[in-house]
Amino acid sequence: MQLILASASPRRRELLTQAGFTYRIHPAHIPEDPRPDEDPIAYVCRLAREKAEAVYGQLVAAEPGIVVLGADTTVTVDGEILGKPESAEDAARMLRILSGRTHRVITGVSLVSSVRTETAAEVTAVQFLSLSDAEIQDYIATGEPMDKAGAYAIQGYAARWIPRIDGCYFNVVGLPISLVATMLEASGLNLP
Template identity: 60%
Template sequence: MLILASASPRRRELLTQAGLDYIVEPADIDETPLPNEAAAAYVQRLAIEKAQAVYKLHASNLEPPLVLAADTCVVLDDRVLGKPTSGADAVRMLTMLSGRTHAVMTGVAAVSALRTVADVEITQVTFNLMTEAEIREYVDGGEPLDKAGAYAIQGYAARWIPRIEGDYGNVVGLPIARVVRLLAEVLAPVETKVATDLIA
């Protein structure tokens, strides 16, 4: 049984499109960054903690589950942009992103009875310049208010994004190719993983 430790509808959509069967059980953890914690380390740590928290709830099952978790952030000039706290905050974030290239980082973790594995996917996203009126109209429409970085690449914001470098699904919320690889790794027999490590 695969458990997705996330309430994100976008992650559910991506897993479904990839043909994976799963159930949803969001994790409840403290997401406060550690002092001087780098963005990549932050999203990977949160993904691991989310996956392990949900796994522990089922660890005593006769057939312990496979748990998948992820955490995404938008990073501009080493500054993490989370979900906006208000419309004004969304305007502030979009004004910062306008005409710039930023990174979208997603930490992904999988936990099984055998091990925990995790990785980080990074995609570079370039925005065209946006006018103040365009930004305010977008924010007033409501789409940015529950999105990291205050935008959804799969939504209205696509009109301002001429180029990305990397995994598109990662910007939506889940790098599926990386996820499939991690799920295979977390379920691999111990001797197979040891042999792979020796070859590497």
């Protein structure tokens, strides 16, 4: 069996490689808009499943033994979903919301194979220090926030503002590796 990652995320690639998985990349291209009143956990689980199912559907005829891994990460505060910022102004808005508060990072993970489809979510609480407007503007100027859910990267410059997390660090980076490994093992899909 071959593991296919239905994502173009460099962070997800790095985490899978670091954990010793052998895989191939085939990004999914699906709409990522939340549905009205959609719960953040339901939202990321739906997107992870839709990504994995889309790629599985594209490849299964030629490669019947594949296992497709889909994932989606979001940041949420008070039930509001903070996806990737659409502009520098949107990034600043998100960072002001996160400033001085604890938020949740949620990653939905889905595995699709000929045997089954399994979807789960990992939730990590992340505490942020208070940020000044100057810190926010300087951070946005680095470009780092622009392709990240919640407009920050815990493994990057923003690490200086995160004194504490409760949960899986790798989830905040973009892929809860332990959850993925557990799901693969529970499915009997022991991939290298």
